[in-house]
Amino acid sequence: MSYPGKVEAVSGPLEHSTRQRAPYGRTGDRSPFRQVYDGPTYYGRNTVKPSPFDWKIALYIFLGGLSGAAEIIATVADFDGNPALEDTVRQGRYLALVGTLAGPPLLIAGLHTPSRWYNMLRIFRGTSPMSIGSWILTAFGGFAVATAAAQGGLDTTNPVRWPRLRRILRGSARVLQVPAALAGAGMSVYTAGLMAATSTPLWAAAPRLLAARFAAAAMAAASAALSLGARRHHRIAAAERLEDLTALAAATELVMARASNEVYRQRGVDTALHEPQFRLFYSGGAELIGTAVPLALYVANRVTRHPSNRLAWAGGLAVMAGSAALRLSMMYAGNESARHPEPYLAATQSERTSP
Amino acid sequence: MTVHARARDYPQSEFEGPIPNESELTAGSRIVPGRSYGFFTDTTRCIGCKACETACKQWNALPADNMALTGDSYDNTGALSASTWRHVAFIEKIGTGADRATEMPPYQSNWLMMSDVCKHCHNAPCLEACPTGALFRTEFDTVVVQQDICNGCGYCVPACPFGVVDLSEVDGKAHKCTLCYDRLKGGLEPACAKACPTDSIQFGEVEHLQRAAEQRVADLHQRGVPNAYLYGTPGAPGATGDLGHLNAFFLLTERPEVYNLPPAPTRASNRTLPSLISGLATVASLAAAAALLLGGRPGR
Numbered sequence: 001m002s003y004p005g006k007v008e009a010v011s012g013p014l015e016h017s018t019r020q021r022a023p024y025g026r027t028g029d030r031s032p033f034r035q036v037y038d039g040p041t042y043y044g045r046n047t048v049k050p051s052p053f054d055w056k057i058a059l060y061i062f063l064g065g066l067s068g069a070a071e072i073i074a075t076v077a078d079f080d081g082n083p084a085l086e087d088t089v090r091q092g093r094y095l096a097l098v099g100t101l102a103g104p105p106l107l108i109a110g111l112h113t114p115s116r117w118y119n120m121l122r123i124f125r126g127t128s129p130m131s132i133g134s135w136i137l138t139a140f141g142g143f144a145v146a147t148a149a150a151q152g153g154l155d156t157t158n159p160v161r162w163p164r165l166r167r168i169l170r171g172s173a174r175v176l177q178v179p180a181a182l183a184g185a186g187m188s189v190y191t192a193g194l195m196a197a198t199s200t201p202l203w204a205a206a207p208r209l210l211a212a213r214f215a216a217a218a219m220a221a222a223s224a225a226l227s228l229g230a231r232r233h234h235r236i237a238a239a240e241r242l243e244d245l246t247a248l249a250a251a252t253e254l255v256m257a258r259a260s261n262e263v264y265r266q267r268g269v270d271t272a273l274h275e276p277q278f279r280l281f282y283s284g285g286a287e288l289i290g291t292a293v294p295l296a297l298y299v300a301n302r303v304t305r306h307p308s309n310r311l312a313w314a315g316g317l318a319v320m321a322g323s324a325a326l327r328l329s330m331m332y333a334g335n336e337s338a339r340h341p342e343p344y345l346a347a348t349q350s351e352r353t354s355p
Numbered sequence: 356m357t358v359h360a361r362a363r364d365y366p367q368s369e370f371e372g373p374i375p376n377e378s379e380l381t382a383g384s385r386i387v388p389g390r391s392y393g394f395f396t397d398t399t400r401c402i403g404c405k406a407c408e409t410a411c412k413q414w415n416a417l418p419a420d421n422m423a424l425t426g427d428s429y430d431n432t433g434a435l436s437a438s439t440w441r442h443v444a445f446i447e448k449i450g451t452g453a454d455r456a457t458e459m460p461p462y463q464s465n466w467l468m469m470s471d472v473c474k475h476c477h478n479a480p481c482l483e484a485c486p487t488g489a490l491f492r493t494e495f496d497t498v499v500v501q502q503d504i505c506n507g508c509g510y511c512v513p514a515c516p517f518g519v520v521d522l523s524e525v526d527g528k529a530h531k532c533t534l535c536y537d538r539l540k541g542g543l544e545p546a547c548a549k550a551c552p553t554d555s556i557q558f559g560e561v562e563h564l565q566r567a568a569e570q571r572v573a574d575l576h577q578r579g580v581p582n583a584y585l586y587g588t589p590g591a592p593g594a595t596g597d598l599g600h601l602n603a604f605f606l607l608t609e610r611p612e613v614y615n616l617p618p619a620p621t622r623a624s625n626r627t628l629p630s631l632i633s634g635l636a637t638v639a640s641l642a643a644a645a646a647l648l649l650g651g652r653p654g655r
């Protein structure tokens with residue numbers, strides 16, 4: 001596109017608008033399928049509007065995923081009945097409170113008429129991930145708080161004096177954690193659906209991959225946080241198992257990240273990701289620090305005869321930082337992709353199914 | 356346009372109140388709840404006078420915005436926004452340098468003008484995204500934001516495939532064209548269509564408009580404008596990706612992108628289910644892996 005914004009005479013039949021673009025796009029581009037938009041724009045003005053969402057929503061997406069996945073891991077560990085993981089069950093139930101307590105204030109602060117936050121619970125709309133999510137958050141909040149309260153009772157009552165009460169508390173926590181974990185699964189993925197079900201080119205390009213990626217990032221962050229919790233209490237055996245889980249989730253995330261990057265490139269919606277700040281947060285933060293580096297650290301720790309506590313801490317912290325960076329960079333890079341006409345016009349040249 | 360027979364009943368120049376079913380006289384269409392209404396915007400008739408923009412601002416009491424020159428032809432409005440619900444786009448197809456046009460084809464010479472507006476989509480992504488129910492479908496099959504319910508979450512803004520709906524920084528609510536919901540209730544033609552001096556903007560029942568539009572395209576083809584086509588009628592560009600038809604549709608003579616319209620927009624909510632299922636499947640697989648990794652013999 002060239003300034004001044006006068007459109008070159010582009011007459012001719014409409015078919016021109018829906019043809020596939022030249023096979024080879026920008027310099028250095030090897031993919032024969034890449035769609036690059038080189039047609040006219042309206043004075044370079046954006047065609048769709050960017051979302052008004054900012055770091056508050058991105059932080060919520062991170063914390064919500066972390067909490068939801070923590071509840072899932074705690075529940076799985078509780079049913080596994082491994083005594084080495086009893087402490088992890090406890091920590092997971094408390095960690096689930098983070099998203100529950102921090103989520104609503106962050107979301108309400110993100111509204112432009114915050115005093116009307118309760119209208120979020122006025123209806124249920126199955127086509128709106130925002131509506132679905134409001135109810136998931138409500139359900140998760142209720143069950144996670146109840147589970148954590150039962151756990152709190154267990155942690156503060158004397159086993160000798162209150163044996164019956166403690167049996168009831170343990171039983172209630174065991175029952176309540178199931179709906180909490182199910183809602184927790186929703187917490188880790190609905191935010192990806194929320195981004196995908198928009199006309200923002202970067203978010204809409206790969207709905208399935210984005211959700212798989214967010215799910216893996218949530219599981220990785222929660223299991224990393226719990227592994228660090230285990231290390232703090234010197235429960236190395238538990239920590240190592242959680243680190244294996246973290247590594248698996250991070251590897252899943254890495255695969256999904258690679259696959260989605262390829263889709264973004266082919267559809268011509270990846271331009272924002274190449275800007276310096278997103279390179280830093282997306283490629284550097286989410287991908288490198290969030291998945292590749294911790295994977296290397298965990299593998300190094302597993303193959304040596306003297307696993308290093310420090311390496312494990314570095315790995316866990318890197319996974320959590322990367323998980324947050326993924327949400328932040330997707331949020332801002334998505335908004336950026338909507339501020340220019342080219343990504344959207346490239347993506348809407350013809351109808352096709354998205355991966 | 357022919358004058359309606361009822362026009363004889365109102366010879367005076369001043370009125371006590373609105374004429375009952377006034378739209379019948381001004382647009383040839385009586386407004387009946389339960390039917391589908393919309394706009395047919397014929398860009399070959401647009402002279403770029405911006406009467407529609409002005410009438411819209413006046414009737415809807417919308418504040419002025421962008422009080423500056425953009426340098427983009429005669430378009431100093433720029434885009435649709437929370438306070439601009441009609442926007443006249445100006446495109447100069449004159450070329451530069453050696454490509455500068457020396458001949459003018461019929462109709463609008465080398466100047467394209469198009470009055471853009473909310474499309475009142477049949478499957479409206481903004482409405483489908485709205486978590487509060489503030490966005491709803493009216494009895495006239497139009498899409499309207501209820502200002503007393505909207506809490507300014509802003510999710511409709513990225514949902515719209517045409518970049519129409521917008522949040523107001525002033526009151527923190529989403530705003531867009533209501534297709535003059537209040538006027539329709541009172542039997543009046545929407546302000547922009549009534550003000551349009553060339554009938555570039557036509558108001559009426561969608562089906563009638565679609566038929567008239569097809570006729571117009573056929574006419575134009577005959578008169579030597581082979582590029583004329585409809586955007587937003589069933590099966591046409593713009594009515595793609597499960598959006599259904601657009602209640603406010605257009606007659607264009609250039610590629611949609613020239614007017615800042617997407618050639619093949621899609622229905623955003625269709626991505627909800629695939630996304631959620633894929634995410635939940637990933638969580639389930641990782642939870643199953645967790646059960647294997649965390650269970651079993653204590654210690655290692």
Ligand code: SF4
Nearest residue numbers: 473474475476481515
């Ligand atoms: S054009 Fe945008 S704002 Fe208008 S009905 Fe369609 S989705 Fe909603």
